[in-house]
Each structure stands twice: as C-alpha cells, then as structure tokens.
Amino acid sequence: MSLAVIKSRALCGMDAPPVDVEVHLANGLPSFTIVGLPEAEVKESKDRVRAALQTAQFEFPARRITVNLAPADLPKESGRYDLPIAIGILAASGQLPIEGLAQYEMAGELALTGELRPVKGALAMTYKAWRDGRAFILPEASAAEAALVTDAQILPASSLLAVCAHLLGQSPLALQQPEVPSTTLAYADFADVKGQAHAKRALEVAAAGGHSILMQGPPGTGKSMLAARLPGILPAMTEEEALESAAIQSLNGAFRASAWRQRPYRAPHHTASAVALVGGGSVPRPGEISLAHHGILFLDEVPEFDRKVLEVLREPLESGRITISRAARQADFPARFKLVAAMNPCPCGYLGHYNNKCRCTPDQVSRYRHRLSGPLMDRIDMHIEVPALRDDELLARESSESSDVVRRRVEAARALQVQRQGKANALLESHEIDIWCELDAQGQALVKQAINRLNLSARAYHRILKLARTIADLARARDIATAHVAEAIQYRKHEI
Incomplete structure (x- = not known):
C-alpha cells in the first residue's frame, strides 16, 4: 500500500488535539512535500527524516512523497512530527507493516543519526492519548514525565531503529514504569525567620x-525570606493539581521529576515584559503566572515593574485563567496562583525605620506608592507592614515554629473549607459569600465602620469577609466572630 496514517498530537495551549500524519507515495519525479499548515521547523523535518532513514540503512523511496498533517487548519510546530513522518514513509513503502499502527500514537524529534531527542509537552500529549485508549511511543528522555499520568501506556524508545524493531515484533519496547519521586520536598523553613510574628x-x-498578599517594609526586614518560605506551609498538592502544574512546566521543557508535587515558586525580575509575565508569542507559550499555577508568584520591588506589565495581572487574579489571542490561533492557560508582592515604603526604602534614615519628601513618597494602580491594589487581599527589627530582636535566640507545625494548621483549615464549600475561601463567589461568610450584628457594625473610615470598595468588603472566614477556620470556629472580623480589617487598613 502507498498510503499510511500515523497518529500524533499537536499542542494548543494546554490542549493536545489529535493530528493524523498521512503519508502518500505516488509515481512521478522524486519530491518530498509537507502540507497541513506546518511551521518552519516542521518543514525542515524532511531533511532530518531523509538522513535518519538513510543512516539506519532503510531505503528512502525515490518517489513523490506527500505528507499531510490533518486537520489542515491547525498550525503545526516543533520537531515532534519527525518520528511519525519517518514511520509513515516506511509503512507506505512496505518496509513496515501497516497493521497495528492505529493502536499507537507517537512523537519525537530525529537526529541525523536516527536517535530520538526529547519533545516538549509530553505530559499534556500523553494525558490526551491515554483518554483515547492508545499507547504513546516517546523518546526515552520524555517518557519519565509522561508516565506520571496514571495508567498511561508509555513506550520509551532510544532511536528510530528501536521503534521499527518494536513494530516488526522483533524487540518489543518495554512499558515505562512510573517512577515514584521522592516525597521529601525541598522547602525553606519558617523557623529561619527571626521575629516578624505579625507577618508570619x-x-x-x-x-x-489561598489569599494574595502585599508586604511593605524597609530593606532587609525579611520580606523575600518570608515569601520564599510560603510554599512550605501550603497544603500538599492533590494528584490533579500536581498533573496540571507538571503539564504546564512540560510545555516549556522545564519539568523535573524531582519537583513532582512541589509547589511552584516563580520570582521574575522587575524588568520582565508583559509577554514574559502572562505568556504569548507567535506560538503561544505560558508565562510566569501560568508557570506559578497552584504555587507562588513573587514580585519583589513591585513598584519597579512597568505599570502596563502589572495591569495585565488584574484579570487573571480574578478569573484564574489567561487567554492569549493571536491572528492565527488562540490559547488558554490556567493561572490560579497566589500573588505575593513586596515593596519599600518610599524611594530610599527607609520611611518609618527606627533609625529615621529617610529623607524623601511627601511628594516623592506619594509618587512612588502610586506606581501601583488602585484597581490592582484592590484585588490584593492582604496589605501588611514588615517593620525593621531592632538589635535585641536580631540577637535573640528564641525558637520559632517550623514550617511543618504551621502547615498542619493550614491543612486543617483548608480541609474545613473543602468540606464546607468545595474550594478555598479566596475562590468564593459573591452569592457563596452571602451563604458562608454571614456576620452577626456586631460584626456587621464593625465592617460598616471600616468601610466608611477606610473608603473600601465592594470588592474590598468581600475580601474582608473571606479573610474573616479563613481566620475563623484557623480557629476551628463554626461562626465568624467579631475578633475574626477585626483581624481581617487589620490586613486591609494599610492600603496605599
């Protein structure tokens, strides 16, 4: 037969739509044409495939070869189609059997020697292939991450020859066994931080x-140190959360098996562009907010970020997703991250320091603080001050709670929230707030007073209610008490 069809996958954001690699051999002058909206790296695959087949001592057909990547309206990129194209040519020319190919999907970039090189997005592609009931043939370097999908059939191959030997029944490929990553997660410990009881x-x-937070304080007070230790007190990741996070890392080729179930911690520099932060490009790729999915996005020196860059955070903070639209395609990425921002109180950084070092004028301080827009600040749940430590606090040898102790309290509170409403308090919608965050008469009076004195918006009011609900959960209280409301208001009174 002069026609063969091989199953593969494309990548479109977090989705991995199926692609049929159709290879047809016809009489006529020898040629090699790839159609189906291929990008430049896909067009170049014909040279890699020809060299790999010849190096492996296969016959490269001197015929008119047409490769169609269907569906034709879906853009195709990267070298992942090298392997299915090569297998398709061998099957269409009778060098490999056609029977049995439909039970496999495959992807892999070919070296000129015939070796298989790793591909990006293996985890996302495997998840979709597993749901369709097919085994996936992948390069050995990509098989370990793909095997994290429970019950997925992953066949790792080192070369084109190994794949052909498997299809011929001469040397079957062994199923990739899921590696059980170490359960020891490398998080920095809260016990390292001296003082700062209020910030802790x-x-x-x-x-x-699951609330966002802004820390304000002079340099050297421990803001970055505190932020780096926040992942260590978050609840353990569920299987679904771990798979989503790993799949996003896989799209950028940055996934490490040693980081399985470890909360992401992303800290981009303040020179980062809007595209770097939210994602983009001609072929949409996830940005920092998506790479921080189910983890922490830490923005240090947040007023130094370009204002337009910060404004792109407003919608993802509310929706937990980011949609990147381009002329040729549209991609949707999850972005359910915890925003942790840090800033100095003034341009020199020492306003309010006990040594009275600051010499900034009120106008300079006002301009510096207003680099952050009101709408963005309104979306940050908690605003706290991290004051400078005095010498006696720095020299004290008091023992502090470890991250393990704090995390147990956090997990207990989160378990209450999931049992009660099926989600974290920060994700409650307006109608759910009315149900689960009901206040008594004293609490309502206190919130009303805060709204009038602090000029709080409706969004800020809802955030106070959700914060009060979380504080009550930490205290294992069924109802929100006035003390819980008062503490929640304390976390909003330092608005800029």
Whole structure:
C-alpha cells in the first residue's frame, strides 16, 4: 500500500488535539512535500527524516512523497512530527507493516543519526492519548514525565531503529514504569525567620485561604525570606493539581521529576515584559503566572515593574485563567496562583525605620506608592507592614515554629473549607459569600465602620469577609466572630 496514517498530537495551549500524519507515495519525479499548515521547523523535518532513514540503512523511496498533517487548519510546530513522518514513509513503502499502527500514537524529534531527542509537552500529549485508549511511543528522555499520568501506556524508545524493531515484533519496547519521586520536598523553613510574628501570622492566613498578599517594609526586614518560605506551609498538592502544574512546566521543557508535587515558586525580575509575565508569542507559550499555577508568584520591588506589565495581572487574579489571542490561533492557560508582592515604603526604602534614615519628601513618597494602580491594589487581599527589627530582636535566640507545625494548621483549615464549600475561601463567589461568610450584628457594625473610615470598595468588603472566614477556620470556629472580623480589617487598613 502507498498510503499510511500515523497518529500524533499537536499542542494548543494546554490542549493536545489529535493530528493524523498521512503519508502518500505516488509515481512521478522524486519530491518530498509537507502540507497541513506546518511551521518552519516542521518543514525542515524532511531533511532530518531523509538522513535518519538513510543512516539506519532503510531505503528512502525515490518517489513523490506527500505528507499531510490533518486537520489542515491547525498550525503545526516543533520537531515532534519527525518520528511519525519517518514511520509513515516506511509503512507506505512496505518496509513496515501497516497493521497495528492505529493502536499507537507517537512523537519525537530525529537526529541525523536516527536517535530520538526529547519533545516538549509530553505530559499534556500523553494525558490526551491515554483518554483515547492508545499507547504513546516517546523518546526515552520524555517518557519519565509522561508516565506520571496514571495508567498511561508509555513506550520509551532510544532511536528510530528501536521503534521499527518494536513494530516488526522483533524487540518489543518495554512499558515505562512510573517512577515514584521522592516525597521529601525541598522547602525553606519558617523557623529561619527571626521575629516578624505579625507577618508570619498574615502568611499563615494567606496560605490557609489561598489569599494574595502585599508586604511593605524597609530593606532587609525579611520580606523575600518570608515569601520564599510560603510554599512550605501550603497544603500538599492533590494528584490533579500536581498533573496540571507538571503539564504546564512540560510545555516549556522545564519539568523535573524531582519537583513532582512541589509547589511552584516563580520570582521574575522587575524588568520582565508583559509577554514574559502572562505568556504569548507567535506560538503561544505560558508565562510566569501560568508557570506559578497552584504555587507562588513573587514580585519583589513591585513598584519597579512597568505599570502596563502589572495591569495585565488584574484579570487573571480574578478569573484564574489567561487567554492569549493571536491572528492565527488562540490559547488558554490556567493561572490560579497566589500573588505575593513586596515593596519599600518610599524611594530610599527607609520611611518609618527606627533609625529615621529617610529623607524623601511627601511628594516623592506619594509618587512612588502610586506606581501601583488602585484597581490592582484592590484585588490584593492582604496589605501588611514588615517593620525593621531592632538589635535585641536580631540577637535573640528564641525558637520559632517550623514550617511543618504551621502547615498542619493550614491543612486543617483548608480541609474545613473543602468540606464546607468545595474550594478555598479566596475562590468564593459573591452569592457563596452571602451563604458562608454571614456576620452577626456586631460584626456587621464593625465592617460598616471600616468601610466608611477606610473608603473600601465592594470588592474590598468581600475580601474582608473571606479573610474573616479563613481566620475563623484557623480557629476551628463554626461562626465568624467579631475578633475574626477585626483581624481581617487589620490586613486591609494599610492600603496605599
């Protein structure tokens, strides 16, 4: 037969739509044509495939070869189609049997020697292939991450010859066994932070309810140190969360098996562009907010970021997703991250320092603080101050709670939230707030007073209610008490 069809996958955001690699051999002058909206790296595959087949001592047909990547309106990119194209040519020319090919999907970039090189997005492609009931043939370097999909049939291959030997029944490929990554997660410990009891308490509340937080304080007070330790007190990742996070890392080729079930911690520099932060490009790729999915996005020196860059965070903070639209395609990425931002109180950084070092004028301080827009600030749940430590606090040898101790309280509070409403408090919608965050008469009076004195918006009011609900959950209280409301208001009174 002069026609063979091989199953493969494309990548479109987090989705991996199926692609049929159709290879047809016809009489006529020898040629090699690839159609089906291929990008430049796909067009170049014909040279890699020809060299790989010849190096492996296969006959390269001196015929008119047409490769169609269907569906034709889906853009195809990367070298993942090298392997299915090569197998398709061998099957269409009778060098490999056609029978049995339909039970496999395959992807892999070919070296000129016939060796298989790793591909990006193996985890996302495998998840879809498993749901369709087919085994997936992948390069050995990509098989370990793909095997994280429970019950998926992954066949790792080192070369084109190994794949052909498997299809011929001469040397079957062994199923990739899921590697059980180490359960020891490398998180920095809260016990390393001296003092700052108020900031530690605020981070515990933020972790328990999934709230965003802004820390303000002079240089060297421990803001970055506290942020780096926040992942260590977050609840353990579920299987679904771990798979989503790993799949996003796989799209960028940055997944490491050693980081399985470890909360992402992303800290982009303040010179990062809007595309780097939210994702984009001619072929849409996930940005920092998606790479921080189910983890922490830490923006240090947040006023130094370009204002237009920060404004793109407003919609993802609310929706937990980012849609990137381009002329040729549209991609949707999850972005359910915990925003942790840090800033100095003034341009020199020492306003309010106990040594009175600051010499900034009120106008300079005002301009510096207003680099952050009101709408963005309104979307950050908690605003706290991290003051400078005095010498006696720095020299004290007091023992501090470890991350394990704090995490147990956080997990207990999060379990209450999931049992009650099926989600973290920070994700509650307006109608759910009315049900689960009901206040008594004293609490309502206190919130009303705060709204009038602090000029809080309706969004800020809802965030206070959700914070109060989280504080009550940490105290294992069924109802929200006035003390819980008062503490929640404390986390909003430092608005800029």
